[in-house]
Amino acid sequence: MSLLDVTGLGVRSGQGRELVSDVSFTLEAGARLGLIGESGSGKSLTALAIMGLLPTGMTASGSVVLDAPGLPRTQITGATERDLNGLRGRAVTVVFQEPLTALDPLMRVGRQLAEPLGRRHGLRGAALRRAVVAALEEVRLTEPDRIARAYPHEISGGQRQRVAIAMALACEPALLIADEPTTALDVTVQAEVLALLDGLVSARGMALLFISHDLAVISRITDHVLVLRDGRAVEAGAVRDIVNAPRHPYTRSLVDSARELDSPLDRITL
Amino acid sequence: MTAVTEADALRTPRRSRRSTTLAIGCVLVGMIVAVAVVSFFWVPYDPADTSGDRLMPPGLPHLFGTDKLGRDLLTQLMIGARIALTVGVGSVALGGLLGVAGGLAAGFATRWLDDTISALLDILIAFPTLLLAMLVVAVRQASLGSAILAIGLAMSAIVARLTRVLVKRVLSQDFITASRTSGTSWPRVVTEHVLPNIWPTLLVNLALQLGLAVLAEASLSYLGLGPPPPNASWGSMLQEAQATVLTSPVGAIAPGVLLVVLVIGVNLIADGLRDVADPTRRRTR
Ligand SMILES: Nc1ncnc2c1ncn2[C@@H]1O[C@H](COP(=O)(O)OP(=O)(O)OP(=O)(O)O)[C@@H](O)[C@H]1O
Ligand SMILES: [Mg+2]
Numbered sequence: 057m058s059l060l061d062v063t064g065l066g067v068r069s070g071q072g073r074e075l076v077s078d079v080s081f082t083l084e085a086g087a088r089l090g091l092i093g094e095s096g097s098g099k100s101l102t103a104l105a106i107m108g109l110l111p112t113g114m115t116a117s118g119s120v121v122l123d124a125p126g127l128p129r130t131q132i133t134g135a136t137e138r139d140l141n142g143l144r145g146r147a148v149t150v151v152f153q154e155p156l157t158a159l160d161p162l163m164r165v166g167r168q169l170a171e172p173l174g175r176r177h178g179l180r181g182a183a184l185r186r187a188v189v190a191a192l193e194e195v196r197l198t199e200p201d202r203i204a205r206a207y208p209h210e211i212s213g214g215q216r217q218r219v220a221i222a223m224a225l226a227c228e229p230a231l232l233i234a235d236e237p238t239t240a241l242d243v244t245v246q247a248e249v250l251a252l253l254d255g256l257v258s259a260r261g262m263a264l265l266f267i268s269h270d271l272a273v274i275s276r277i278t279d280h281v282l283v284l285r286d287g288r289a290v291e292a293g294a295v296r297d298i299v300n301a302p303r304h305p306y307t308r309s310l311v312d313s314a315r316e317l318d319s320p321l322d323r324i325t326l
Numbered sequence: 327m328t329a330v331t332e333a334d335a336l337r338t339p340r341r342s343r344r345s346t347t348l349a350i351g352c353v354l355v356g357m358i359v360a361v362a363v364v365s366f367f368w369v370p371y372d373p374a375d376t377s378g379d380r381l382m383p384p385g386l387p388h389l390f391g392t393d394k395l396g397r398d399l400l401t402q403l404m405i406g407a408r409i410a411l412t413v414g415v416g417s418v419a420l421g422g423l424l425g426v427a428g429g430l431a432a433g434f435a436t437r438w439l440d441d442t443i444s445a446l447l448d449i450l451i452a453f454p455t456l457l458l459a460m461l462v463v464a465v466r467q468a469s470l471g472s473a474i475l476a477i478g479l480a481m482s483a484i485v486a487r488l489t490r491v492l493v494k495r496v497l498s499q500d501f502i503t504a505s506r507t508s509g510t511s512w513p514r515v516v517t518e519h520v521l522p523n524i525w526p527t528l529l530v531n532l533a534l535q536l537g538l539a540v541l542a543e544a545s546l547s548y549l550g551l552g553p554p555p556p557n558a559s560w561g562s563m564l565q566e567a568q569a570t571v572l573t574s575p576v577g578a579i580a581p582g583v584l585l586v587v588l589v590i591g592v593n594l595i596a597d598g599l600r601d602v603a604d605p606t607r608r609r610t611r
């Protein structure tokens with residue numbers, strides 16, 4: 057049984073506009089899939105639909121089945137809030153694009169990180185504080201004590217994203233969804249954060265759904281992609297095949313623009 | 327890295343400004359509170375005592391002079407402080423309680439309840455405070471309680487609308503969704519993230535409302551809708567002094583100045599408190 061099985065997923069806005077339609081894919085435990093598409097193609101909504109956290113007014117149709125080890129197999133569309141909350145964090149969690157807005161501006165970083173850590177591992181007091189520092193060290197943050205005491209605006213964008221990754225990993229989910237986790241960062245930091253994410257996800261054997269509009273970025277993380285356009289899946293397959301022989305004109309334009317912008321892509325066309 | 331240096335640059339002047347703001351506000355409000363407290367134990371004359379000469383200038387035995395009926399102005403000012411604070415605190419307590427509760431309900435509600443509350447608020451806000459006050463007075467007679475009721479009700483609509491907007495805005499932010507993706511239960515999201523993010527703004531607004539309530543009471547009294555004499559509020563003192571403002575200016579200036587001192591003091595405190603509550607506005611450690 058697959059960890060995540062999405063069949064004919066559709067998302068409709070409150071006004072009835074179809075924002076995502078008929079998206080299907082599966083993800084095995086420990087596997088990785090890239091979700092690529094331009095801005096507004098429905099990538100984030102697909103991620104939120106998997107979490108059962110669509111904005112109010114939006115409705116999901118089709119089937120999203122999560123089957124994480126040790127947790128009940130659940131049909132996300134139509135599940136109760138209570139069931140969903142049991143899955144969030146443990147079965148699946150998300151790292152968002154904009155690390156500044158994804159952290160509570162009024163809460164110290166350490167306390168925000170302590171929230172999922174304490175809940176997941178039943179820690180409190182000094183043990184919890186040690187776990188917070190350890191989690192910050194794990195995402196290669198130097199000065200973890202200072203960062204734990206800082207507010208989000210007092211640390212850099214790269215440091216914030218590392219904190220957000222630490223928060224997601226603290227849940228030890230079976231599936232991690234990374235929604236453009238490096239788009240808001242500058243290029244050098246981007247590479248570091250990608251490498252970090254890559255290493256930590258492998259080390260823990262998590263499955264990864266990696267969302268990006270950038271084929272070059274996706275190609276560093278995963279071998280398989282699903283191409284989204286206007287809420288529809290237009291192409292799916294191995295990154296190598298898609299780069300070498302894009303079948304859909306939209307995919308071809310993605311590949312071309314990636315070639316223009318990024319030389320690393322040449323590496324994988326060899 | 328850049329962000330930190332920028333923030334550092336902004337912080338240093340902030341701190342000194344915050345502490346002075348709070349300190350000055352506390353001194354100003356503290357003075358008025360002290361006067362109000364003393365008025366419970368001691369006032370120079372009976373407020374109804376008309377034995378003094380009329381419209382006396384400041385001096386002895388009437389430190390601030392007398393009004394046109396020969397009543398001691400200092401006595402009236404002291405009792406006025408008590409009334410101003412009672413009205414301010416009372417109506418903010420009433421308006422804040424009703425408003426925050428209604429606003430939270432609307433903010434978290436789904437469509438129809440939100441729509442209903444919003445429509446009610448629009449009507450209430452469109453309703454002039456003065457008309458509301460006249461209705462309340464018609465039902466309950468002019469008294470301190472009526473003034474508080476009218477001002478508090480009018481305030482509750484404004485506070486509710488603000489609260490609703492604040493809740494909606496916080497709820498739409500990524501960190502709420504992010505917190506929920508890690509499995510934080512809804513009540514915890516509300517107490518840990520939503521409320522802490524709205525109360526600094528609410529607090530400042532309530533302080534502003536307290537200042538406005540004191541002013542509103544002054545205008546109600548000015549129109550004869552406030553607490554009846556001989557317990558004069560600053561507003562009714564202003565009203566009584568208006569005919570004689572040229573010959574005996576103290577009767578008009580003194581309550582006006584005290585009103586301004588209280589309103590500014592409360593706002594300075596609110597400003598200082600917000601800086602304490604909001605770390606993005608504060609210098610660290
Ligand atoms: N809260 C919302 N209400 C109405 N429409 C929305 C909402 N959020 C997103 N949409 C619409 O849904 C579509 C898909 O949005 P989505 O956020 O999934 O795009 P995306 O692929 O993640 O884009 P980006 O790369 O810019 O993040 C867009 O057309 C967007 O305008
Ligand atoms: Mg997006």
